[in-house]
Amino acid sequence: LYADPADCSMYYECVLGHPVYHRPCGPGGLVFDPATQRCMWPHEVSGTCGVPSGPQGLTGPEEVNVLSTDYYNYYDEVAQSVCTAATDTPSFVFAIRRDCRSNGDGLTCNDMCASRKEAMRAIVNGQGSTSECIDAVHVLKNRPALAPNPDVQTDAGIVGLGTYRYHQRGCTWRANHCGPNYCCCRLR
Numbered sequence: 001l002y003a004d005p006a007d008c009s010m011y012y013e014c015v016l017g018h019p020v021y022h023r024p025c026g027p028g029g030l031v032f033d034p035a036t037q038r039c040m041w042p043h044e045v046s047g048t049c050g051v052p053s054g055p056q057g058l059t060g061p062e063e064v065n066v067l068s069t070d071y072y073n074y075y076d077e078v079a080q081s082v083c084t085a086a087t088d089t090p091s092f093v094f095a096i097r098r099d100c101r102s103n104g105d106g107l108t109c110n111d112m113c114a115s116r117k118e119a120m121r122a123i124v125n126g127q128g129s130t131s132e133c134i135d136a137v138h139v140l141k142n143r144p145a146l147a148p149n150p151d152v153q154t155d156a157g158i159v160g161l162g163t164y165r166y167h168q169r170g171c172t173w174r175a176n177h178c179g180p181n182y183c184c185c186r187l188r
C-alpha cells in the first residue's frame with residue numbers, strides 16, 4: 001500500500017498479477033496513513049495528511065465527519081436496512097432521523113411516525129393509511145472505516161460499524177439525548 005501524494009484520501013494497492021488499484025479511504029474525511037497503512041481520521045495521522053490537535057486543529061472524529069454528506073447518507077442507509085429487517089409485515093418502511101438535542105423537538109418515535117405519515121404517503125404515491133413506529137435504532141457514529149478488501153482481507157477481525165436496536169421500547173423514548181437516533185416507521 002502506498003499513499004497518493006496528490007490526494008490524502010486516496011492510496012495505491014499493488015497485488016501480484018493485477019493492475020495497480022487506486023482506492024479511496026471511504027466516506028467521512030478519512031486519510032491514508034503511510035505509517036500504519038490504514039485509513040484513519042486526520043487527527044490520528046502525523047505528517048502532511050494529519051492535522052494538529054488543539055484549538056487550531058480538529059480534536060476528534062466528530063469534527064471530521066459531521067460535515068460529510070456521504071458519511072451521513074451511509075448512516076441513513078444502515079438505519080434503513082435495520083428498520084426494514086425489523087418488520088414482519090408487508091409494508092413500506094422508513095428510517096427517520098431524530099433530533100437528539102436536549103433542546104430539540106422532544107418527539108418520541110411514536111410521535112415522529114404519526115406526524116410524518118403524509119410525507120411517507122407522498123413518497124409511495126398515496127399508498128398506506130396506517131403509520132406506526134415498529135422499532136428504534138441507534139447507529140454508532142465515529143467508527144473506523146474499514147479498507148475495501150477485494151482480494152485480501154486486511155481488516156479481518158477489526159470492529160467496524162455498530163448499531164443498537166431498542167425494539168418497541170424505543171418507540172416511546174423521549175428525545176433528551178441520543179438514545180435512538182433513528183425511528184423505524186411502518187406505513188401499511
